[in-house]
Amino acid sequence: MRRFFSARQLAHAPALELHNGGFTAFAETPSRAATIRDAIGGAEEPADRGDAAIRAVHSADYLAFLAEAPARWAAAGRPGDAMGYVWPVVGRRSLRIERIDGLIGRYSFDASTPLTADSYGSAYWSAQSALAATHAVLGGERAAFALCRPPGHHAGSDYLGGYCYLNTAAIAAQAAIDAGRQRVAILDIDYHHGNGTQDIFWDRGDVFYASIHADPATDYPFYWGHADERGEGDGHGATLNLPLPQGSGLEPFRRAQATVLEAIARFAPDLLIVSLGVDTWEGDPISHFKLTTGDYAVLAADIAGFGWPTVVAMEGGYAVDALGANVASFLGGF
Ligand code: Q9C
Ligand code: ZN
Numbered sequence: 001m002r003r004f005f006s007a008r009q010l011a012h013a014p015a016l017e018l019h020n021g022g023f024t025a026f027a028e029t030p031s032r033a034a035t036i037r038d039a040i041g042g043a044e045e046p047a048d049r050g051d052a053a054i055r056a057v058h059s060a061d062y063l064a065f066l067a068e069a070p071a072r073w074a075a076a077g078r079p080g081d082a083m084g085y086v087w088p089v090v091g092r093r094s095l096r097i098e099r100i101d102g103l104i105g106r107y108s109f110d111a112s113t114p115l116t117a118d119s120y121g122s123a124y125w126s127a128q129s130a131l132a133a134t135h136a137v138l139g140g141e142r143a144a145f146a147l148c149r150p151p152g153h154h155a156g157s158d159y160l161g162g163y164c165y166l167n168t169a170a171i172a173a174q175a176a177i178d179a180g181r182q183r184v185a186i187l188d189i190d191y192h193h194g195n196g197t198q199d200i201f202w203d204r205g206d207v208f209y210a211s212i213h214a215d216p217a218t219d220y221p222f223y224w225g226h227a228d229e230r231g232e233g234d235g236h237g238a239t240l241n242l243p244l245p246q247g248s249g250l251e252p253f254r255r256a257q258a259t260v261l262e263a264i265a266r267f268a269p270d271l272l273i274v275s276l277g278v279d280t281w282e283g284d285p286i287s288h289f290k291l292t293t294g295d296y297a298v299l300a301a302d303i304a305g306f307g308w309p310t311v312v313a314m315e316g317g318y319a320v321d322a323l324g325a326n327v328a329s330f331l332g333g334f
Contacts, residue, residue, distance in 0.1 A: 181270040182206065187275070191289055205238050214288065253289070
């Protein structure tokens, strides 16, 4: 399987995140991607396809914010990485905010996603890796892997969060639509619900979003991913959420995935994008599922059995020493 990654994705390295009431070392480290790259035998450098495909998903004002915020934060005299600390509660009116401290709350939903001077560049190349894998599959490859880092599925069209800045899976899906594919399915098997991807395609009937994740009643991101969220308008029925309880292992996960795959088969996609998180692994430091390294090959084989042209895009997974084996297991099962 062709694999794509750029070393420019390693530059982004925030220091701290707000975690459980205190500041801890940022968990989404550059070493995550480096260890996966090495375990899968290296990767091809993606071409630079520019930002048209990024602009097709993210709003112009959000992209301008991403580019300008680190310098404006520094100019305001803030010593640490830029991160929000005040947010507009749902229902607040839309305001033209000038001060960077307020603006960052307008374009984010948590304080675990700092924005540094290197963040946009790394996120840009993460998106280029997703686009390279997508175009490889559109060009006839059966499947391709995008080693996306930073990850993407928590980022909405105009907000960052959950270690995500640009929604790589959504950018890939939209690029496939813009290249003439009529129906794209996204299967999100990260431990956390992919709220950004869901929001982006919420009212779209041409992109089916399905996610298996920890129940948002107990787990981040709390405000999205409940089983009754099914999409709206043209997208009604094109969002499918299967939350599972903490402690879930292969058996319930595989059963949920079979349900989701049947729904995707009814949708009959031209292309599948898998948002792959291996924070579902039993030893993950911030998550609570019980998948083993060998289980990823089983899940991948179940997906591959449907025969859809497939782009696999990396999302989460924080047990750095186990990431390589877990991702290699998944790709080997394909
Ligand atoms: N105490 C991805 O896996 N922190 N993002 C949760 C729990 C944020 C995970 C805090 C987790 C984001 C791509
Ligand atoms: Zn995750």
